[in-house]
Each structure stands twice: as structure tokens, then as C-alpha cells.
Amino acid sequence: MKKYFLVSGILLIAATGFCQEKKEKKEKVEVPSAAEAAFKKSYPTATKTKWGKEGSDFEVNFMDGKKEMSAVYSSSGELKETEVEIEPNELPAGIVTYVKEHYKTEIKEAAKITKANGEINYEAEVNKKDVIFDKNGKFIKEAKD
Structure with missing residues (x-):
């Protein structure tokens, strides 16, 4: 025994x-030095940084003041997009309506995504999925969270 x-x-x-x-x-x-340097230049006061991979790019999650944010950089330090967490009630009205009709649930988290070219998208987390919309609230795609 x-x-x-x-x-x-x-x-x-x-x-x-x-x-x-x-x-x-x-x-x-392993974050390329160019990506890390570009991030530090854009967000010198960022705290609670955590890097990860997003495809072939590098995503950093961080706090900027009281805002939860993330940014995606290429290995050469090119900014691809930024994402800032927002309250679900800050989303365009069409998104809330779409989610209620198609998912029959509330939005858990929301974010505003700004691409490097200035294009704005919105993300709504629903049932462990990220549902992406354009700036006018038109559905674009659904992705696994």
C-alpha cells in the first residue's frame, strides 16, 4: 500500500x-525588438503589458490609464491595428439589435478596433465568439474568441 x-x-x-x-x-x-520599440514609442505609459502571437504578427495587451487595450504589430514594427475596450452600450445601435436577433443573448464585452488605414470596426463578444461589425454596425464576420 x-x-x-x-x-x-x-x-x-x-x-x-x-x-x-x-x-x-x-x-x-519572443517579441522582435522593432515591434517592442514601436509599441513603447506609441504607448510610453502603458502598464500590465502581455505579448502574444496573432498569426504572423505580435499582439500586446495592456492598460493605458484606465483603458484596457491591445495593439497588433508586424515583426518589423508596423502597427496593424489597435483595440480599445468599450462598454456594450457604446456600440452602434444596430449591433445590439443584431446580437439580440441572431444570438438571443447579451453582449459580454465590446471593443472598438481601429486599423492602421483608419478603418473602424466594432467587436462584440457573444457566446465565446467575437462578432465583428463595420463602423455603421453592419455584420462582417464571426470568429472564435
């Missing part, structure tokens, strides 16, 4: 260590 508990304990410790090591590797992203 002691042998059983000893083996079980060793396996549990090993499994826990493996899971933690795997998680740490997943969170660590």
Missing part, C-alpha cells in the same frame, strides 16, 4: 511539473 501511494505521489508531482512547464513555454513569446 505504501508503494502505491509513493508511486502515485511521484506521478502526481511529475505531471504537475510537466503541466506548469508547458504553460510557461506557451506564455513566453
Whole structure:
């Protein structure tokens, strides 16, 4: 019986260590210096920064004052888009109506997305999906959150 508990304990410790090591590797992203420099230049007072990958680009989530934001940069430091969290009631009215009709639920989170070319989109998080709309509230696409 002691042998059983000893083996079980060793396996549990090993499994826990493996899971933690795997998680740490997943969170660590090598951010190109050009992307990091461009971000620091645009948002010198940003706090709580956390970098991740978005396709071949690099996304940084951060706080700018009291605003939750994110920005996407190419590896060469080119800004692709910024996203700022907004209250769902700040979305264009058509978006709220669309979500109620098509998803039969409330919007959990919302954001305003500004592309590098100035194009504005809105994002509504619904049922663990991001629903994207244009600046006028017209549906564009649905993406997995």
C-alpha cells in the first residue's frame, strides 16, 4: 500500500511539473525588438503589458490609464491595428439589435478596433465568439474568441 501511494505521489508531482512547464513555454513569446520599440514609442505609459502571437504578427495587451487595450504589430514594427475596450452600450445601435436577433443573448464585452488605414470596426463578444461589425454596425464576420 505504501508503494502505491509513493508511486502515485511521484506521478502526481511529475505531471504537475510537466503541466506548469508547458504553460510557461506557451506564455513566453519572443517579441522582435522593432515591434517592442514601436509599441513603447506609441504607448510610453502603458502598464500590465502581455505579448502574444496573432498569426504572423505580435499582439500586446495592456492598460493605458484606465483603458484596457491591445495593439497588433508586424515583426518589423508596423502597427496593424489597435483595440480599445468599450462598454456594450457604446456600440452602434444596430449591433445590439443584431446580437439580440441572431444570438438571443447579451453582449459580454465590446471593443472598438481601429486599423492602421483608419478603418473602424466594432467587436462584440457573444457566446465565446467575437462578432465583428463595420463602423455603421453592419455584420462582417464571426470568429472564435
